[in-house]
Amino acid sequence: MKFQIEGNTNKINAELVYNKGSGDLLFVIDDQKYNLKLLKSTSNEFEFILENTYHYVKILPSTETKYKVYIDGIVVEIKKHSKITEIIEKTLKSKGTTYQANNVTSQIPGRVVKISVSTGDKIKEGDPIVVLESMKMQIAIKSQKEGTIKEIKVKEGSTVSRNEIVAIIE
Amino acid sequence: MSKISSILIANRGEIALRVIRACKELGIKSISVYSDDDNRSIHVKRADETYRLGPSQASESYLRIDKILEIAKSSGADAIHPGYGFLSENDVFSDECKKNGIIFIGPTARAMELAGDKMKCKEIMKKAEVPTVPGSDGVVDDMGLAVEIAKEAGYPVMLKSAFGGGGRGIRLVNDEKELRQEFELASNESQAAFGKSALFIEKYLTNIRHIEFQLIRDSSGNGRHLFERECSIQRRHQKLIEMSPSPVVNKEKREKVGEIAVRASTALDYLNAGTAEFLADAEGNFYFIEINARLQVEHPITEIVTGKDLVKLQIHVAQGEELPFKQQDLELKGSAIECRINSEDPFYDFAPSVGYVPNCNIPSGPGVRVDTYLYPGCNVSGYYDSLIAKLITYGGDFYEARIRMKNALSEFTIEGINTTIPIHKTILEESNFVNGNISTDYIEKYNIIEKMKHKRDQEYKDKAYAAISGILLQSEFVKKSYSGQRIDRSQKSMDGGFF
Numbered sequence: 001m002k003f004q005i006e007g008n009t010n011k012i013n014a015e016l017v018y019n020k021g022s023g024d025l026l027f028v029i030d031d032q033k034y035n036l037k038l039l040k041s042t043s044n045e046f047e048f049i050l051e052n053t054y055h056y057v058k059i060l061p062s063t064e065t066k067y068k069v070y071i072d073g074i075v076v077e078i079k080k081h082s083k084i085t086e087i088i089e090k091t092l093k094s095k096g097t098t099y100q101a102n103n104v105t106s107q108i109p110g111r112v113v114k115i116s117v118s119t120g121d122k123i124k125e126g127d128p129i130v131v132l133e134s135m136k137m138q139i140a141i142k143s144q145k146e147g148t149i150k151e152i153k154v155k156e157g158s159t160v161s162r163n164e165i166v167a168i169i170e
Numbered sequence: 171m172s173k174i175s176s177i178l179i180a181n182r183g184e185i186a187l188r189v190i191r192a193c194k195e196l197g198i199k200s201i202s203v204y205s206d207d208d209n210r211s212i213h214v215k216r217a218d219e220t221y222r223l224g225p226s227q228a229s230e231s232y233l234r235i236d237k238i239l240e241i242a243k244s245s246g247a248d249a250i251h252p253g254y255g256f257l258s259e260n261d262v263f264s265d266e267c268k269k270n271g272i273i274f275i276g277p278t279a280r281a282m283e284l285a286g287d288k289m290k291c292k293e294i295m296k297k298a299e300v301p302t303v304p305g306s307d308g309v310v311d312d313m314g315l316a317v318e319i320a321k322e323a324g325y326p327v328m329l330k331s332a333f334g335g336g337g338r339g340i341r342l343v344n345d346e347k348e349l350r351q352e353f354e355l356a357s358n359e360s361q362a363a364f365g366k367s368a369l370f371i372e373k374y375l376t377n378i379r380h381i382e383f384q385l386i387r388d389s390s391g392n393g394r395h396l397f398e399r400e401c402s403i404q405r406r407h408q409k410l411i412e413m414s415p416s417p418v419v420n421k422e423k424r425e426k427v428g429e430i431a432v433r434a435s436t437a438l439d440y441l442n443a444g445t446a447e448f449l450a451d452a453e454g455n456f457y458f459i460e461i462n463a464r465l466q467v468e469h470p471i472t473e474i475v476t477g478k479d480l481v482k483l484q485i486h487v488a489q490g491e492e493l494p495f496k497q498q499d500l501e502l503k504g505s506a507i508e509c510r511i512n513s514e515d516p517f518y519d520f521a522p523s524v525g526y527v528p529n530c531n532i533p534s535g536p537g538v539r540v541d542t543y544l545y546p547g548c549n550v551s552g553y554y555d556s557l558i559a560k561l562i563t564y565g566g567d568f569y570e571a572r573i574r575m576k577n578a579l580s581e582f583t584i585e586g587i588n589t590t591i592p593i594h595k596t597i598l599e600e601s602n603f604v605n606g607n608i609s610t611d612y613i614e615k616y617n618i619i620e621k622m623k624h625k626r627d628q629e630y631k632d633k634a635y636a637a638i639s640g641i642l643l644q645s646e647f648v649k650k651s652y653s654g655q656r657i658d659r660s661q662k663s664m665d666g667g668f669f
Contacts, residue, residue: 014638057640069637073583108521135522135556138359
């Protein structure tokens, strides 16, 4: 199976090739053999020794094509490559991009303390749309493009989560 | 004054736990209060008694003077420790405690009012011949006036809340357009956090260090300084790393500026623990900026290099005792560093990160102290400050303290949220930091964010094969569980048998 690490263009080919039992397994990664000793496993957590180094891995909620992996204190995103997933991604991209750019999304979770625009307002890139409060800080969510406010999706006092759409621009 | 036998802690998080520990050492009953979002927090679990304050919003709980005093009276608390933030610098609260016959562990309302009003304080300091930052004078509550003053001082200027503290509500503005935008935000923020809105403007100086002196003064008028803390590593005027001693303060300088700091506390007739903050320029001039009328977040590094327990001292002073040491008895030994671990995503402009923490590993070992409210299964609330842990290391010298910090940071894992650990790891290895070449604009000046990203990419590469092995193990797991092999869900460990 082919994998790609976030922020890296190289693809990594990896397979589980042999299960010796008793938790001893053999992997081949990029044409090299790697011994892995499994110490503990649940449906999404794995503790193992890979070539004499201990690792703790937890597979976080992931999509079919993209894995989020918590490993030894950091979170890594890994893409799984197959013919099918590549086709799905390409079609999603060609359909989705124009619509997505019209959405103003919140990069942080927080409470809406102020809405700076009204429906129909003409705005420029960088104009504040709403002001959020989180962890004692007030942060303005700014528009990424020029346009007209088509719809405001939040109310003052309501809470928004990360990546939630707060407004739509035309 | 009679001895304190019970203390209500009007705070939460790591500082509430810090005060609970001091109470336990002194055989004092600890009483904690909590908001709804905090009902499983560490200060609820560790205190001798705990009482509900109200809903999660700070304005409905930790800022409710009436409710806190009601609980203090009904639970029979002799004293209240306010921690830092929340009501710690609220002169009305200090005064109300006094009126209700409860000892407020901190400054008097009068001293607090003077220290909190940065403009009045500046005036008093000028009279006491304490050097202050050249620049603005007067509180500005009008946008038009703000624009005028900023123009006169010259951009960039800092927009500060007169009643604020801890860096919140401080904004750097580069031109008039930004000032107009930020003035309103800063004013609202001040209103929401402190219930008052008054801003002032100060010229923004570059290439400067933030160095502060720990103070303590008893009710008999004995004032001492417990040396300096170098707090120049900041992001948006929020301290990230503090250390004591400062790499640019020698014995002579320490004595000279320490004496000025004590003089400043005398001018305010200050009581209990406080901090005199200074800006130091490249020529070694120190300018007094303000007195923080509370226990500081970074107090542990001072505790380590002086061997004095500041919270216990605060309690002793609050019950009317004289300080048990003279200035010349104090000695600065070794070196200590503190890294503030905030629940913020340093790769995403430090956006707040909140939620459930299924697991965490708190570092330990020689020369390591961790003050934190984290435990496996805890919750990081979005209602309060983002500080979740203070990692403190110490050693015989800066080198030893730094290496211990590097190791401790690599041991520190927190699952479920993003934290500032990656930026600390980057800074601790960066050559300018290593050589003590730091200033308040260090992060931007030396492209620390870029260096941190580079370090992360390297970490990804290092962990790639192991992470992929984990994914393959899981897909094998899924395959087998669908092919009819029985999985005993009650049995967590399936070593050997399954694979």
